[in-house]
Amino acid sequence: MARSSSSSSSITPPQKHEVLISFRSEDTRKTFTSHLNGALKRLDVETYIDDNVERGEEIPSTLVRAIEEAKLSLIVFSKNYAADKWCLDELKKIVDCGRRKGQIIVPVFYDIDPSDVRNQRGTFGEAFAKHEQNFDEKKVREWKNALVEAANFSGWDCNDVNRTEFEMVEEIVNDVLEKLDRENVSDLDLQIAKLEELAKLQREFYKSITTFENMLNRDATIQRIIELKMERSVRLLRLTPNMLSYMQHSNSDDYNKSVFGNLLGRDDKSVFENMF
Structure with a gap:
Protein backbone atom coordinates (compact mmCIF):
# COMPACT_ATOMS: atom_id res chain seq x y z
CA MET A 1 0.00 0.00 0.00
CA LEU A 180 -16.01 9.51 -8.02
CA ASP A 181 -18.58 11.39 -10.12
CA ARG A 182 -15.75 13.32 -11.75
CA GLU A 183 -15.57 14.47 -15.36
CA ASN A 184 -12.48 13.96 -17.49
CA VAL A 185 -11.51 17.30 -19.03
CA SER A 186 -7.91 16.41 -19.93
CA ASP A 187 -8.69 16.60 -23.66
CA LEU A 188 -9.92 20.18 -23.26
CA ASP A 189 -7.01 21.12 -21.01
CA LEU A 190 -4.58 19.97 -23.70
CA GLN A 191 -6.32 22.01 -26.40
CA ILE A 192 -6.50 25.08 -24.17
CA ALA A 193 -2.81 24.88 -23.27
CA LYS A 194 -1.79 24.67 -26.93
CA LEU A 195 -4.02 27.56 -27.96
CA GLU A 196 -2.75 29.72 -25.10
CA GLU A 197 0.80 29.20 -26.36
CA LEU A 198 -0.37 30.07 -29.87
CA ALA A 199 -2.02 33.25 -28.60
CA LYS A 200 1.23 34.33 -26.97
CA LEU A 201 3.09 33.81 -30.23
CA GLN A 202 0.42 35.69 -32.15
CA ARG A 203 0.66 38.58 -29.72
CA GLU A 204 4.42 38.88 -30.29
CA PHE A 205 3.89 38.58 -34.04
CA TYR A 206 1.23 41.30 -33.93
CA LYS A 207 3.63 43.60 -32.05
CA SER A 208 6.27 43.16 -34.73
CA ILE A 209 3.91 43.24 -37.71
CA THR A 210 0.81 45.25 -36.87
CA THR A 211 -1.85 44.36 -39.37
CA PHE A 212 -5.60 43.97 -39.16
CA GLU A 213 -5.33 40.35 -40.30
CA ASN A 214 -2.86 39.49 -37.54
CA MET A 215 -5.15 41.10 -34.98
CA LEU A 216 -8.10 39.06 -36.26
CA ASN A 217 -6.09 35.84 -36.08
CA ARG A 218 -5.17 36.43 -32.46
CA ASP A 219 -8.72 37.45 -31.59
CA ALA A 220 -9.98 34.23 -33.17
CA THR A 221 -7.56 32.19 -31.06
CA ILE A 222 -8.64 33.95 -27.88
CA GLN A 223 -12.29 33.42 -28.78
CA ARG A 224 -11.66 29.71 -29.24
CA ILE A 225 -9.91 29.52 -25.86
CA ILE A 226 -12.94 31.15 -24.23
CA GLU A 227 -15.26 28.68 -25.95
CA LEU A 228 -13.18 25.71 -24.76
CA LYS A 229 -13.07 27.03 -21.21
CA MET A 230 -16.81 27.48 -21.41
CA GLU A 231 -17.16 23.86 -22.54
CA ARG A 232 -14.83 22.76 -19.74
CA SER A 233 -16.94 24.55 -17.13
CA VAL A 234 -20.16 23.14 -18.57
CA ARG A 235 -18.71 19.62 -18.47
CA LEU A 236 -17.42 19.93 -14.91
CA LEU A 237 -20.71 21.39 -13.72
CA ARG A 238 -22.62 18.70 -15.64
CA LEU A 239 -24.93 21.31 -17.15
CA THR A 240 -27.54 19.89 -19.50
CA PRO A 241 -28.79 21.53 -22.74
CA ASN A 242 -32.04 22.37 -20.94
CA MET A 243 -30.14 24.20 -18.22
CA LEU A 244 -28.36 26.25 -20.89
CA SER A 245 -31.45 26.97 -22.97
CA TYR A 246 -31.63 30.55 -21.66
CA MET A 247 -28.55 31.34 -23.73
CA GLN A 248 -30.56 30.90 -26.92
CA HIS A 249 -32.64 33.97 -26.05
CA SER A 250 -29.76 36.36 -26.72
CA ASN A 251 -26.95 36.30 -29.26
CA SER A 252 -25.49 39.70 -28.46
CA ASP A 253 -21.75 39.91 -27.93
CA ASP A 254 -22.16 41.67 -24.61
CA TYR A 255 -24.48 38.97 -23.32
CA ASN A 256 -22.22 36.13 -24.37
CA LYS A 257 -19.12 37.84 -22.96
CA SER A 258 -20.91 38.16 -19.63
CA VAL A 259 -21.84 34.47 -19.65
CA PHE A 260 -18.29 33.43 -20.50
CA GLY A 261 -16.88 35.70 -17.84
CA ASN A 262 -19.20 34.37 -15.14
CA LEU A 263 -18.42 30.76 -15.92
CA LEU A 264 -14.69 31.46 -15.94
CA GLY A 265 -14.95 33.25 -12.64
CA ARG A 266 -13.76 36.57 -14.06
CA ASP A 267 -15.14 40.00 -14.78
CA ASP A 268 -16.57 39.98 -18.31
CA LYS A 269 -14.18 42.70 -19.47
CA SER A 270 -11.06 41.16 -17.97
CA VAL A 271 -11.70 37.94 -19.85
CA PHE A 272 -10.54 39.71 -22.99
CA GLU A 273 -8.34 42.50 -21.69
CA ASN A 274 -6.18 40.55 -19.22
CA MET A 275 -5.75 37.30 -21.14
CA PHE A 276 -2.07 36.86 -22.13
Whole structure:
Protein backbone atom coordinates (compact mmCIF):
# COMPACT_ATOMS: atom_id res chain seq x y z
CA MET A 1 0.00 0.00 0.00
CA ALA A 2 1.31 3.38 -0.38
CA ARG A 3 1.57 7.09 -0.29
CA SER A 4 3.79 9.63 -1.91
CA SER A 5 5.76 10.25 1.24
CA SER A 6 7.39 7.45 3.20
CA SER A 7 6.70 8.89 6.64
CA SER A 8 4.81 6.64 9.05
CA SER A 9 4.67 9.16 11.90
CA SER A 10 1.36 9.37 13.72
CA ILE A 11 1.95 13.12 14.10
CA THR A 12 2.05 14.04 10.43
CA PRO A 13 -1.49 14.06 8.97
CA PRO A 14 -1.99 12.46 5.55
CA GLN A 15 -2.44 14.65 2.52
CA LYS A 16 -5.96 15.22 1.28
CA HIS A 17 -6.78 12.46 -1.17
CA GLU A 18 -9.66 10.76 -2.86
CA VAL A 19 -8.12 7.46 -3.87
CA LEU A 20 -6.00 5.07 -1.83
CA ILE A 21 -3.97 2.45 -3.69
CA SER A 22 -3.18 -0.80 -1.90
CA PHE A 23 -0.46 -2.97 -3.45
CA ARG A 24 2.48 -5.26 -2.80
CA SER A 25 5.44 -2.92 -3.20
CA GLU A 26 7.94 -5.45 -4.52
CA ASP A 27 5.51 -6.65 -7.19
CA THR A 28 4.22 -3.48 -8.85
CA ARG A 29 5.63 -0.34 -7.22
CA LYS A 30 7.92 0.53 -10.16
CA THR A 31 5.63 -0.80 -12.89
CA PHE A 32 1.84 -1.06 -12.97
CA THR A 33 1.10 0.83 -9.75
CA SER A 34 3.38 3.74 -10.69
CA HIS A 35 1.64 4.02 -14.10
CA LEU A 36 -1.79 3.88 -12.47
CA ASN A 37 -0.87 6.46 -9.85
CA GLY A 38 0.66 8.76 -12.46
CA ALA A 39 -2.41 8.57 -14.70
CA LEU A 40 -4.71 9.50 -11.81
CA LYS A 41 -2.54 12.43 -10.76
CA ARG A 42 -2.45 13.78 -14.32
CA LEU A 43 -6.22 14.06 -14.07
CA ASP A 44 -5.98 15.90 -10.74
CA VAL A 45 -7.10 12.92 -8.68
CA GLU A 46 -5.21 13.03 -5.38
CA THR A 47 -3.90 9.60 -4.37
CA TYR A 48 -2.36 8.06 -1.29
CA ILE A 49 0.33 5.46 -1.80
CA ASP A 50 2.84 4.17 0.74
CA ASP A 51 6.41 3.55 -0.40
CA ASN A 52 7.67 2.91 3.11
CA VAL A 53 9.60 -0.39 3.02
CA GLU A 54 10.33 -0.39 6.77
CA ARG A 55 7.37 -2.14 8.31
CA GLY A 56 6.58 -2.94 11.91
CA GLU A 57 4.12 -5.31 13.48
CA GLU A 58 1.15 -3.01 12.98
CA ILE A 59 0.21 -0.62 10.18
CA PRO A 60 0.80 2.99 11.33
CA SER A 61 -1.95 5.34 12.40
CA THR A 62 -1.28 7.60 9.40
CA LEU A 63 -2.12 4.73 7.06
CA VAL A 64 -5.21 3.79 9.08
CA ARG A 65 -6.35 7.41 8.85
CA ALA A 66 -5.64 7.52 5.12
CA ILE A 67 -7.83 4.45 4.60
CA GLU A 68 -10.60 6.02 6.70
CA GLU A 69 -10.52 9.26 4.69
CA ALA A 70 -10.37 7.79 1.18
CA LYS A 71 -13.46 7.90 -0.99
CA LEU A 72 -12.29 4.95 -3.07
CA SER A 73 -9.71 2.21 -2.57
CA LEU A 74 -7.96 0.53 -5.49
CA ILE A 75 -6.56 -2.85 -4.47
CA VAL A 76 -3.89 -4.15 -6.86
CA PHE A 77 -3.83 -7.90 -6.28
CA SER A 78 -0.55 -9.37 -7.53
CA LYS A 79 1.11 -12.78 -7.07
CA ASN A 80 2.72 -12.02 -3.72
CA TYR A 81 0.07 -9.69 -2.27
CA ALA A 82 -1.19 -12.31 0.22
CA ALA A 83 2.34 -13.12 1.38
CA ASP A 84 2.57 -9.68 2.97
CA LYS A 85 0.98 -9.46 6.44
CA TRP A 86 0.96 -5.65 6.11
CA CYS A 87 -1.08 -5.85 2.89
CA LEU A 88 -3.58 -8.18 4.53
CA ASP A 89 -4.00 -5.95 7.58
CA GLU A 90 -4.49 -3.02 5.24
CA LEU A 91 -7.01 -4.98 3.16
CA LYS A 92 -8.97 -5.90 6.28
CA LYS A 93 -9.18 -2.21 7.23
CA ILE A 94 -10.28 -1.24 3.72
CA VAL A 95 -13.06 -3.83 3.71
CA ASP A 96 -14.14 -2.72 7.17
CA CYS A 97 -14.43 0.90 5.94
CA GLY A 98 -16.38 -0.33 2.94
CA ARG A 99 -18.89 -1.97 5.24
CA ARG A 100 -19.18 0.84 7.79
CA LYS A 101 -18.82 3.93 5.62
CA GLY A 102 -19.91 2.77 2.20
CA GLN A 103 -16.51 3.50 0.69
CA ILE A 104 -15.94 2.30 -2.87
CA ILE A 105 -13.67 -0.72 -3.33
CA VAL A 106 -12.24 -1.59 -6.76
CA PRO A 107 -10.10 -4.73 -7.06
CA VAL A 108 -7.50 -4.92 -9.82
CA PHE A 109 -6.04 -8.33 -10.67
CA TYR A 110 -2.53 -7.89 -12.04
CA ASP A 111 -0.63 -10.96 -13.24
CA ILE A 112 -2.87 -13.16 -11.11
CA ASP A 113 -6.01 -15.19 -11.83
CA PRO A 114 -8.98 -13.66 -9.98
CA SER A 115 -10.18 -17.14 -8.99
CA ASP A 116 -6.83 -17.78 -7.27
CA VAL A 117 -7.45 -14.69 -5.15
CA ARG A 118 -11.06 -15.54 -4.30
CA ASN A 119 -10.33 -19.18 -3.51
CA GLN A 120 -6.80 -18.81 -2.12
CA ARG A 121 -5.17 -21.00 -4.71
CA GLY A 122 -1.72 -20.84 -6.30
CA THR A 123 0.58 -18.30 -4.65
CA PHE A 124 -2.32 -17.12 -2.47
CA GLY A 125 -2.86 -20.67 -1.20
CA GLU A 126 0.86 -21.02 -0.48
CA ALA A 127 0.90 -17.74 1.40
CA PHE A 128 -2.04 -18.69 3.62
CA ALA A 129 -0.54 -22.11 4.35
CA LYS A 130 2.41 -20.25 5.90
CA HIS A 131 0.18 -17.76 7.69
CA GLU A 132 -1.73 -20.62 9.33
CA GLN A 133 1.54 -21.80 10.86
CA ASN A 134 2.59 -18.37 12.13
CA PHE A 135 -0.63 -16.63 13.17
CA ASP A 136 -3.68 -17.50 15.22
CA GLU A 137 -6.71 -18.99 13.51
CA LYS A 138 -8.94 -15.94 14.12
CA LYS A 139 -6.56 -13.51 12.38
CA VAL A 140 -6.06 -15.79 9.39
CA ARG A 141 -9.82 -16.27 9.06
CA GLU A 142 -10.36 -12.49 9.12
CA TRP A 143 -7.75 -12.05 6.39
CA LYS A 144 -9.39 -14.71 4.24
CA ASN A 145 -12.86 -13.23 4.69
CA ALA A 146 -11.61 -9.76 3.77
CA LEU A 147 -9.83 -11.16 0.73
CA VAL A 148 -12.91 -12.95 -0.56
CA GLU A 149 -15.15 -9.92 0.05
CA ALA A 150 -12.79 -7.49 -1.70
CA ALA A 151 -12.14 -9.82 -4.63
CA ASN A 152 -15.87 -10.20 -5.25
CA PHE A 153 -16.42 -6.51 -5.92
CA SER A 154 -16.71 -5.48 -9.55
CA GLY A 155 -13.15 -4.86 -10.70
CA TRP A 156 -10.54 -5.26 -13.41
CA ASP A 157 -8.76 -8.32 -14.75
CA CYS A 158 -5.49 -7.15 -16.33
CA ASN A 159 -4.68 -10.54 -17.85
CA ASP A 160 -6.34 -9.81 -21.20
CA VAL A 161 -3.61 -10.43 -23.79
CA ASN A 162 -5.50 -8.36 -26.36
CA ARG A 163 -5.05 -5.12 -24.38
CA THR A 164 -1.88 -3.30 -23.48
CA GLU A 165 -1.06 -2.17 -19.95
CA PHE A 166 -1.56 1.42 -21.09
CA GLU A 167 -5.08 0.61 -22.30
CA MET A 168 -5.90 -1.13 -19.02
CA VAL A 169 -4.66 1.81 -16.95
CA GLU A 170 -6.75 4.24 -19.03
CA GLU A 171 -9.88 2.13 -18.58
CA ILE A 172 -9.34 1.80 -14.83
CA VAL A 173 -8.75 5.54 -14.46
CA ASN A 174 -11.93 6.36 -16.39
CA ASP A 175 -13.83 3.94 -14.17
CA VAL A 176 -12.44 5.66 -11.08
CA LEU A 177 -13.47 9.08 -12.41
CA GLU A 178 -16.99 7.82 -13.04
CA LYS A 179 -17.25 6.27 -9.58
CA LEU A 180 -16.01 9.51 -8.02
CA ASP A 181 -18.58 11.39 -10.12
CA ARG A 182 -15.75 13.32 -11.75
CA GLU A 183 -15.57 14.47 -15.36
CA ASN A 184 -12.48 13.96 -17.49
CA VAL A 185 -11.51 17.30 -19.03
CA SER A 186 -7.91 16.41 -19.93
CA ASP A 187 -8.69 16.60 -23.66
CA LEU A 188 -9.92 20.18 -23.26
CA ASP A 189 -7.01 21.12 -21.01
CA LEU A 190 -4.58 19.97 -23.70
CA GLN A 191 -6.32 22.01 -26.40
CA ILE A 192 -6.50 25.08 -24.17
CA ALA A 193 -2.81 24.88 -23.27
CA LYS A 194 -1.79 24.67 -26.93
CA LEU A 195 -4.02 27.56 -27.96
CA GLU A 196 -2.75 29.72 -25.10
CA GLU A 197 0.80 29.20 -26.36
CA LEU A 198 -0.37 30.07 -29.87
CA ALA A 199 -2.02 33.25 -28.60
CA LYS A 200 1.23 34.33 -26.97
CA LEU A 201 3.09 33.81 -30.23
CA GLN A 202 0.42 35.69 -32.15
CA ARG A 203 0.66 38.58 -29.72
CA GLU A 204 4.42 38.88 -30.29
CA PHE A 205 3.89 38.58 -34.04
CA TYR A 206 1.23 41.30 -33.93
CA LYS A 207 3.63 43.60 -32.05
CA SER A 208 6.27 43.16 -34.73
CA ILE A 209 3.91 43.24 -37.71
CA THR A 210 0.81 45.25 -36.87
CA THR A 211 -1.85 44.36 -39.37
CA PHE A 212 -5.60 43.97 -39.16
CA GLU A 213 -5.33 40.35 -40.30
CA ASN A 214 -2.86 39.49 -37.54
CA MET A 215 -5.15 41.10 -34.98
CA LEU A 216 -8.10 39.06 -36.26
CA ASN A 217 -6.09 35.84 -36.08
CA ARG A 218 -5.17 36.43 -32.46
CA ASP A 219 -8.72 37.45 -31.59
CA ALA A 220 -9.98 34.23 -33.17
CA THR A 221 -7.56 32.19 -31.06
CA ILE A 222 -8.64 33.95 -27.88
CA GLN A 223 -12.29 33.42 -28.78
CA ARG A 224 -11.66 29.71 -29.24
CA ILE A 225 -9.91 29.52 -25.86
CA ILE A 226 -12.94 31.15 -24.23
CA GLU A 227 -15.26 28.68 -25.95
CA LEU A 228 -13.18 25.71 -24.76
CA LYS A 229 -13.07 27.03 -21.21
CA MET A 230 -16.81 27.48 -21.41
CA GLU A 231 -17.16 23.86 -22.54
CA ARG A 232 -14.83 22.76 -19.74
CA SER A 233 -16.94 24.55 -17.13
CA VAL A 234 -20.16 23.14 -18.57
CA ARG A 235 -18.71 19.62 -18.47
CA LEU A 236 -17.42 19.93 -14.91
CA LEU A 237 -20.71 21.39 -13.72
CA ARG A 238 -22.62 18.70 -15.64
CA LEU A 239 -24.93 21.31 -17.15
CA THR A 240 -27.54 19.89 -19.50
CA PRO A 241 -28.79 21.53 -22.74
CA ASN A 242 -32.04 22.37 -20.94
CA MET A 243 -30.14 24.20 -18.22
CA LEU A 244 -28.36 26.25 -20.89
CA SER A 245 -31.45 26.97 -22.97
CA TYR A 246 -31.63 30.55 -21.66
CA MET A 247 -28.55 31.34 -23.73
CA GLN A 248 -30.56 30.90 -26.92
CA HIS A 249 -32.64 33.97 -26.05
CA SER A 250 -29.76 36.36 -26.72
CA ASN A 251 -26.95 36.30 -29.26
CA SER A 252 -25.49 39.70 -28.46
CA ASP A 253 -21.75 39.91 -27.93
CA ASP A 254 -22.16 41.67 -24.61
CA TYR A 255 -24.48 38.97 -23.32
CA ASN A 256 -22.22 36.13 -24.37
CA LYS A 257 -19.12 37.84 -22.96
CA SER A 258 -20.91 38.16 -19.63
CA VAL A 259 -21.84 34.47 -19.65
CA PHE A 260 -18.29 33.43 -20.50
CA GLY A 261 -16.88 35.70 -17.84
CA ASN A 262 -19.20 34.37 -15.14
CA LEU A 263 -18.42 30.76 -15.92
CA LEU A 264 -14.69 31.46 -15.94
CA GLY A 265 -14.95 33.25 -12.64
CA ARG A 266 -13.76 36.57 -14.06
CA ASP A 267 -15.14 40.00 -14.78
CA ASP A 268 -16.57 39.98 -18.31
CA LYS A 269 -14.18 42.70 -19.47
CA SER A 270 -11.06 41.16 -17.97
CA VAL A 271 -11.70 37.94 -19.85
CA PHE A 272 -10.54 39.71 -22.99
CA GLU A 273 -8.34 42.50 -21.69
CA ASN A 274 -6.18 40.55 -19.22
CA MET A 275 -5.75 37.30 -21.14
CA PHE A 276 -2.07 36.86 -22.13
